[in-house]
Amino acid sequence: MEQIILLGVLSTALSAVHAQSFLYSPQWGPIGYKEREKQKDATAMDTIIKANEFQVSRIIDGTTTLREGDIAVSTGRRSKACFARSCLWSKSVDGHVYIAYSLSPDYSEMETKQIEKGMENIEKGTCVRFVPRTHQRDYIDIQPMSGCWSYLGVRGGRQAVSLQSPQCLQVGVISHELMHALGFVHEQSRFDRDTYVTIMWPNIWRDRLRNFEKFKTDSLDLPYDYDSIMHFGRYSFSQDGQPTIIPKNSQIIKLGQANSLSHIDKLKINRMYKCGDRDDN
Numbered sequence: 001m002e003q004i005i006l007l008g009v010l011s012t013a014l015s016a017v018h019a020q021s022f023l024y025s026p027q028w029g030p031i032g033y034k035e036r037e038k039q040k041d042a043t044a045m046d047t048i049i050k051a052n053e054f055q056v057s058r059i060i061d062g063t064t065t066l067r068e069g070d071i072a073v074s075t076g077r078r079s080k081a082c083f084a085r086s087c088l089w090s091k092s093v094d095g096h097v098y099i100a101y102s103l104s105p106d107y108s109e110m111e112t113k114q115i116e117k118g119m120e121n122i123e124k125g126t127c128v129r130f131v132p133r134t135h136q137r138d139y140i141d142i143q144p145m146s147g148c149w150s151y152l153g154v155r156g157g158r159q160a161v162s163l164q165s166p167q168c169l170q171v172g173v174i175s176h177e178l179m180h181a182l183g184f185v186h187e188q189s190r191f192d193r194d195t196y197v198t199i200m201w202p203n204i205w206r207d208r209l210r211n212f213e214k215f216k217t218d219s220l221d222l223p224y225d226y227d228s229i230m231h232f233g234r235y236s237f238s239q240d241g242q243p244t245i246i247p248k249n250s251q252i253i254k255l256g257q258a259n260s261l262s263h264i265d266k267l268k269i270n271r272m273y274k275c276g277d278r279d280d281n
């Protein structure tokens with residue numbers, strides 16, 4: 001009984017801390033997002049952050065947390081390093097990478113079409129093909145859970161991709177999460193990113209500093225891609241409406257994408273999966 005009371009007190013205290021962090025940064029999020037929405041250049045990542053920060057606990061369940069805002073990581077399982085090509089989906093002898101998927105029956109016909117558009121976005125110009133699951137052992141199971149998130153690369157067996165409706169059902173957001181499932185991290189977490197962008201640490205919401213870590217990534221001999229659908233927006237995780245990422249080349253004004261993969265995103269997929277560059281389709 002005492003333990004139950006103690007837990008109750010603890011959870012009240014924790015929720016007070018959580019509420020307080022919002023109070024400390026009253027301008028974080030909502031104001032920044034409204035400004036971005038007005039300008040109609042919110043990136044896919046901005047939409048994801050909006051969905052996840054307000055609706056998902058950072059801990060999805062007892063063993064899964066979100067890294068960098070939307071990459072699911074199981075704490076009870078050694079997370080594989082995708083950069084060494086160890087968590088790629090297998091390639092068929094016909095040269096395509098077939099990714100089997102199942103879709104929750106909870107999605108409407110319209111929502112299903114939208115998810116298919118997100119898949120087509122990736123398929124166009126790449127060797128990846130999404131196919132409804134029949135018997136495949138490894139597959140993604142797309143569900144309208146809480147928030148927009150995916151695991152990184154193939155995990156073996158069933159792996160969830162959450163696309164909450166309607167928050168995560170924009171084509172760009174769907175493509176972004178599927179790119180994580182293919183094994184891609186965010187563009188600005190590239191090991192060489194400091195050559196191309198300046199991270200404005202004082203402007204980042206304090207609890208989210210870890211979302212801006214760098215990783216030992218394989219650049220696949222491709223240039224840094226400011227236009228990537230995997231790039232954070234200029235104001236991602238801003239605590240006061242000020243930019244959190246600024247391109248070093250001041251002539252480049254846009255970071256990230258709202259709706260579609262960049263040209264380099266497609267090259268990335270083809271290089272990572274050794275499919276050759278397919279500029280023609």
Ligand SMILES: [Zn+2]
Pocket residue numbers: 070071176180186
């Ligand atoms: Zn992401």
